[in-house]
Amino acid sequence: MTHRPRALLLALLVLPLWLLGAGPAAAHSGLSSTSPAEGATVSDPLGAVVLTFSGAVRGPDVVVAGPDGVSVGTAEATADGSAVTVPVAPTATGTHTVTWAVTSADGHRLEGSYAFTYAGPVPTRPAASTTPAPGNAPATTAPAAATPSEAAATRDDSGPNLLVRGVPVLLAAAVVVGGVVLLRRRRT
């Protein structure tokens, strides 16, 4: 008859401990999925990075950095329930790193980072007229400018080449004509 109060006592001791352990764990929000996904290669135009958590989050702080380490975000990240969205405008193809931090519903600060590869279209030169992005992407116009001058240089070389080629042709013609004249003189 003594084991029943013991079982009750054990239940009374274990139940609060279980509630303490499971309570905060149930309210603790984790990262469920991301768009683009970790390790994914994006070939379509990308306008935003979206992080989806298992529960409501607030106070998002998200930085999406391009291959040069400069942020490609065009506005602050916003939280809507369990989804965090940050608008982006990639300026280069390559590895993009998402570094994020949010406050879970239970008050815990969560943070992490992951990377994806962007292989979609990029502006040929920074569109300063429409994009309010603070990042001035270094325009790589130097290689493009060097190409026409190289083409002009090879085109200039073709002139002397034609003259040089013409000399052997004239010499060969002179030899043939001379040979024919000599043969005709021998016959007569």
Ligand SMILES: [Cu+2]
């Ligand atoms: Cu938590």
